[in-house]
Amino acid sequence: MSLPSKEKSTELLKKYIKDESLINHSEMVALAMQEYAKLLGENEELWYHTGLLHDLDWEMFPNEHPNKALKDLLGDYPQEMHNAIAAHAPNRTSKSPQTTLERYLFACDEICGFMNAVSILRPTGFEGMKPKSINKKLKTKAFAANVSREDIAQGLELIGKSADEHFSFLIEVFNSK
Numbered sequence: 001m002s003l004p005s006k007e008k009s010t011e012l013l014k015k016y017i018k019d020e021s022l023i024n025h026s027e028m029v030a031l032a033m034q035e036y037a038k039l040l041g042e043n044e045e046l047w048y049h050t051g052l053l054h055d056l057d058w059e060m061f062p063n064e065h066p067n068k069a070l071k072d073l074l075g076d077y078p079q080e081m082h083n084a085i086a087a088h089a090p091n092r093t094s095k096s097p098q099t100t101l102e103r104y105l106f107a108c109d110e111i112c113g114f115m116n117a118v119s120i121l122r123p124t125g126f127e128g129m130k131p132k133s134i135n136k137k138l139k140t141k142a143f144a145a146n147v148s149r150e151d152i153a154q155g156l157e158l159i160g161k162s163a164d165e166h167f168s169f170l171i172e173v174f175n176s177k
Contacts, residue, residue: 001046001078009049016073017059025113026052028174032108035173042100050081050105054088067093097158107155107166110147115170117144126174131167 004012017023033051037044057069066085070093074082080101086093087102088109097106111134118137119125137143138152156166 001043001080003045003049003078004076006045006048006052009052012073013052013056016056019059022055022059025116026055028112028116029054029105029108031177032112032170032173033104035169036104036108039169040100040104046078046081047101047104049077050084050101051108053077053081054085054105054109065089065092103155103158106151107159107161108170109155110151111155111166111170114138114144114147114152115167115174117147119174126171129171129175131164131171134167135163 003009013023013026017026030048030051033047034044036042037047053069053074055065056073057067058065061068066089070082070086074085080099083095083099084097084102084105086095087097087099088105090096097103114137115126115129115134118134119129122129138149141149156163159166161169
């Protein structure tokens with residue numbers, strides 16, 4: 001499987017996404033996916049690119065997300081990546097997460113955004129963060145209200161991990177970046 005370089009994918013990301021918080025989100029999901037690939041013995045490069053570009057069309061084409069990216073923007077990328085990006089938005093594509101790559105992208109997407117919001121409130125960011133603080137904030141519906149708690153719960157089911165396991169792993173990933 002041939003993938004463009006990380007630099008080329010980053011250039012593509014920045015061509016279509018200007019909002020720094022969305023770029024940060026994409027980079028966080030990419031890092032989470034790469035580290036899960038390493039843990040699971042999967043293709044780290046594929047998983048990184050999938051995480052990085054999963055929201056490529058979100059800013060410029062929000063009503064067509066992710067279909068615009070899949071149809072017009074990601075032609076050089078492998079079908080496995082296209083399938084995972086489609087499966088991270090099943091309500092828009094009618095594709096449910098099935099493969100390991102698809103399930104982990106779904107599981108990492110919403111929670112990465114939520115964890116970033118939690119980290120912004122903390123003077124030490126991710127340093128010293130505990131899963132219980134994330135769980136506590138998840139119960140506060142007004143906090144990061146646009147983040148789907150249902151998708152986070154479904155993601156945990158899809159990867160067969162407890163909230164503590166998943167959140168602890170991600171905290172460690174983001175502490176090391």
